[in-house]
Amino acid sequence: MKKPTITRRKFLQSGTLTATAALALVTSGAGLKAQTWTLSTVELTKHEAATLLAACRQFYPHDGLGDLYYAVCVESLDGKAAADKGVSSTLKEGVKTLDGHFSMAFVDLSDGNQLEAIKAMDGTAFFGAVRGDIVVSLYNNPLVWRHFGYEGPSFDDGGYLDRGFDDIGWLRQN
Amino acid sequence: MAKFDLSDDSVVVVIGSGAGGGTLGNELAQKGVKVVCLEAGKRLDWQSDFVNDEWTMFGKTAWLDARTTSGDWRVAKDFSGLPAWICKTVGGSTLHWAGASLRIQEHEFAALSNYGAVDGANLMDWPLTLKDLEPYYDKAEDKMGVTRTNGIPGLPGNNNFKVMEAGAKRLGYKNVHSGRMAINSEARDGRASCLQLGFCFQGCRTGAKWSTLYTEVPKAEATGNYELRPEAHVLKVEHDKNGKVSGVLYADKNGAQHIQKARVVCVAGNSIESPRLLLNSASNMFSDGLGNSSGQVGRNYMRHMTGSVYATFDKPVNMHRGTTMAGIITDESRHDTSRGFVGGYEMETLSLGVPFMAAFLNPGAWGSEFAADMDEYNHMAGMWLVGEDMPRESNRITLNSDVKDQYGLPAPNVHFDDHDNDMAMRNHAFKQGSAVYEAAGATKTIETPPYPSTHNLGTNRMSAKASDGVVNKWGQSHDIDNLFVSDGSVFTTGASENPTLTIVTLAIRQADYIAEQMGKSNI
């Protein structure tokens, strides 16, 4: 597994932390109080980032996952936007469309109305770009795995041979 | 390791180092035949390059060169640029394969005779029988260390298997076990025993699973008769004025092009690249491509009828713990048209980690229902359905001149339409798979559509008559004596079994034939 490049001490000194770095820290086992990270984007504005965060949660709504995990997805999208003007404009235009659906900011919409606004964009480049990116960036995350009970890499622990590969006890045999 | 000169025209060139090419090269080298194996992918070190991470290993090994798709199969919509999951690496797709190793059944070798002609399908009997292959199946099983053969015990059943087994027995299925797997259930052939890592699709980090990367290739190198050139991508097979193949043109890792001379050329690039290479090798003498007088190169592409069933339960299953595919129900692999289709299918355990599950459970899905299914991850069991699909002339690999690969060559287009028989079989398999889990107490079952094809077959089919196919029963081109095909593209029909054991079996048999023909100076 990747080792975080930033130590807890450094992080405490630096004050704020991107969601991505915060997650790396949590992964390493370092303690992290709530609110010590901010969603940090380079290419996307604060409003665009907040809109995408809400949209990400609509795409893959897991109540058990805090905003930090979705924020990592937005930072991943931001990275792509920063590297590619086409992606950037797709995302920015998409946010405008989401905001325009009920002539109200998407972030202020009710749950049901947010869903409707997103459904209306099914088939667009924006929809494909966001969904295709976050289905990887959200679920390819060791901390998210914990939520699903997926224990991930096992080689370093000797596999599952002595760690429950056949421990199921509730099956009726006939 | 030997080193051969580019101008050495006494060597056998093998293109690809996967199940077919890796095996063939080693078998030839063991007999003293000089072999140059050209492999497009890199050589990884299984002890340092393999990690237990789905996307990382996919990125390291998958064949991601340009490919296009067409036809009504759902893969064309869900994965339009990735019709198949094939590896580009030394060892080929044996890095990612799960190890399920089954013999094709006697009746399946004679599909046309036993099923009768099927409308819209190009069924044919293989030009060989199970009896012909039995001695070679024996050798292949021994080489690969297949469990439940050669006195090798079966793997212990993991949680995912136990759920399937309980449901299968309650449903009345009789043939349920932890599979015939090319995975060591005890240390064998210098390789360790399976530690139930659960990452069989990612390259086995213990080496317990057979892969040509760390079996056939190093054994071949140890003979002194074998040179492997990784990152050597073959662009064209060349021939002389007599119409015999004379060598191959390939690009090295820097893009520099070389011609390796050859006495014999064996193509083993898997069922998309092999026909593509023959088509891309068209010349004035062979204007439709090499070995294509029958017009069958690239046709009859098969990918097996596939699908998956996942089921959720009240209590945890933890299917990700342990071997990915060590579990099978074989009762449905019979030919019995009362079910509404010809041929049969196998049901095999399957588990994906969370990253792949998110991508494959229902490709393109999103929203609360999908998320709720994912929330059940550790309460899920899963199985893969794999059955015989119909060969069709119109399902084929063609050259797409609108899309070029990194060498400027036309990319392959993979066209596939599901045959009615495939759909009827899938429907039956979905029902039976769901019934298995319901019998085990499932709270919900989920029918998952096909993934990008892992079994790619049929595009250089074997036939008795030259006008019906591309190669004879030895995998030798009907048109050009010193041109061979040595991978799953030679399958005449698909059968219901996972194909690799048969690919290896045919390669062992082909090596005997090539060595004998060379000895007699026939080639």
Ligand SMILES: Cc1cc2nc3c(=O)[nH]c(=O)nc-3n(C[C@H](O)[C@H](O)[C@H](O)COP(=O)(O)OP(=O)(O)OC[C@H]3O[C@@H](n4cnc5c(N)ncnc54)[C@H](O)[C@@H]3O)c2cc1C
């Ligand atoms: C995830 C997964 C699970 C699987 N599980 C099973 C299983 O349980 N049981 C089973 O029987 N099968 C399984 N398979 C299928 C199995 O991997 C293939 O059937 C088998 O590897 C095919 O052998 P092959 O020799 O035809 O091709 P490959 O093993 O794919 O090898 C082809 C090689 O040729 C190289 N190549 C291609 N074109 C060129 C070129 N132009 N120049 C140079 N080199 C080239 C490629 O890089 C590759 O290394 C699985 C496959 C996958 C992806």
Ligand code: SF4
């Ligand atoms: S479960 Fe066994 S075969 Fe699969 S990767 Fe692990 S050790 Fe290898």
